[in-house]
Amino acid sequence: MVWLLVLAELLAFGLLFxxxxxxxxxxxxxxxxxxxxxxxxxxxxxxxxLVAASWAAxxxxxxxxRDHRVxxxxxxxxxxxxxxxxxxxxxxxxxxxxxxxxxxxxxxxxVLYTLLTGFHFLHVVVxxxxxxxxxxxxxxxxxxxxxxxxxxxxAVFWHMVDLLWMVLxxxxxxxx
Amino acid sequence: xxxxxxxxxxxxIAIALVLATGLSWWLGEGAALTQxxxxxxxxxxxxxxxxxxxxxxxxxxxxxxxxxxxxxxAVLGWLAVVIALVxxxxxxxxx
Numbered sequence: 001m002v003w004l005l006v007l008a009e010l011l012a013f014g015l016l017f018x019x020x021x022x023x024x025x026x027x028x029x030x031x032x033x034x035x036x037x038x039x040x041x042x043x044x045x046x047x048x049x050l051v052a053a054s055w056a057a058x059x060x061x062x063x064x065x066r067d068h069r070v071x072x073x074x075x076x077x078x079x080x081x082x083x084x085x086x087x088x089x090x091x092x093x094x095x096x097x098x099x100x101x102x103x104x105x106x107x108x109x110x111v112l113y114t115l116l117t118g119f120h121f122l123h124v125v126v127x128x129x130x131x132x133x134x135x136x137x138x139x140x141x142x143x144x145x146x147x148x149x150x151x152x153x154x155a156v157f158w159h160m161v162d163l164l165w166m167v168l169x170x171x172x173x174x175x176x
Numbered sequence: 177x178x179x180x181x182x183x184x185x186x187x188x189i190a191i192a193l194v195l196a197t198g199l200s201w202w203l204g205e206g207a208a209l210t211q212x213x214x215x216x217x218x219x220x221x222x223x224x225x226x227x228x229x230x231x232x233x234x235x236x237x238x239x240x241x242x243x244x245x246x247x248x249x250a251v252l253g254w255l256a257v258v259i260a261l262v263x264x265x266x267x268x269x270x271x
Contacts, residue, residue, distance in 0.1 A: 003247055010254045017258050021265035028270050032212060044201035048194055054237050055190035062186075159237045163251075166229045167258055169197075170222045174204035175214050175266055 002153045006160045009123075013164050016116050017171055023108040034109030035176045037100075042093055043173035046086050047165060050124075053082025054162045057131075057155035064138075064148040073138035076131055076151070079158065083128035090121055116168060123161045130154040189232050196225045216267055223263050230255045 024031040060075035094117075104114035134154050137143065143151055203218045214222065231252060235241040240248040 007250060007254075010251065014254060014258045018261045018265070021262040025265045025268055026271060036212070040201060040204050044197055047197040051190055051193045051197070054233065055186060058186045058237050062184075156238055159233055162237070163230050163233045163255075166226050166233065167255075167262070170200055170204075170226045171262055174200050174222050175219050175262075176204075176212065 002156050006156065009160060009164070013116075013119070013167075016112065016119075017167055020112045020116060020171060023112060027108055030107050031109050032176060034107070034113060035172070037097070038173055039093065040173050042089055043169050046089050047169050049082045049085040049089065050162045050165050053079045053086070053127075053131075054155075054159055056082060057151075057158050060134075060138075061148060061152050061155050064143040064151055065145055067144050069138065069141045069144055072143060072151070073135055076135040076138055080128060080131040080135055083124055083131055083158075086124050087121070087128060090117070090124070094121075113172065116172060120161070120164060120168060123164070127154075127158045127161050130157060186236060189236050193229050193232065196229050200225050219266050220263065223259050223266070227255060227259045230259075 056075045056079035060072045060079060063069075063072035063075055102110065104110050131154065134143075134151050138151070200222050203222055204214060234251045234255065235248070238251070240251055
C-alpha cells in the first residue's frame, strides 16, 4: 500500500516541479527576484539533514532484520533527530519570510514556492511523527526479524520525502 | 553502535549524497553564477547530480534495485521525466 501512496505523491509533486520550471521560463524576472531572497546554504543544510535521516532509517531497518532491537531503536531516534532538525531550519526560513512581509499570493513565484516547500514541510512533519511512533514502539523491542514491516514502510515514506527534496533543492534553491 | 559495524554500501551512499549536495551548493553559491544566473553547463551538472542522488535513493535506500521491475521503472521513469522537463525549461531561450 505504501508504494501506491508513493506513486501518487510523486505524480502530484512532479506536476508542481514542472509548473515551477515552466513558470520560471515564462517569468524570469519575477523568479529571479523571488529566488534572490532564498538562502542556498540553508537549503543545502536541510538536504544533509534529510539524507542523514534516510541513512539512519535504512540502518534501523537493517538492525531490526538482524535482531539488533536496541540499535534499531537508536537509529530511529537519530532519524527523528534529522527530521526535527529539518523542521527547525525550514521553520526558521518560513518565519524569516513571514517577518519580512512575505505574501504567498503575490505572484507565480510566491504561490509555487509556498505550495512546493509548504507541502514538502507537511510531509516532513508526517515523517517525523512516523519516526516518533516507530521509536516509541521499538523501545519495548517489538520490531525484529519477523516483524519489521512497519519500520520498513515508514522508511520508504521517508525516502520518498528525501527523493522529492533531491529535485526540489536544485530546482528552487540552486538553478536561477 | 556504528563503530561495531563495517561500513556498508548504504554508508558510502550517504557520503556520496552529502558530497553531491556540497558540489551543488558550491556551484550555486557563486562558482558558476554569471550576473546572478547559473550557466548552462552548471545547470546541466546540478540536474545530473539531482538525477544521480535520486536514483541512488530509489535503488538503494528504497531497495528498488531488488524490487519488481514495474515499481523500479515507475520511480526511475518519474525521476527521468521530471529532470528532463526541468532541464528543458531551464535551458530553453527565454521568451
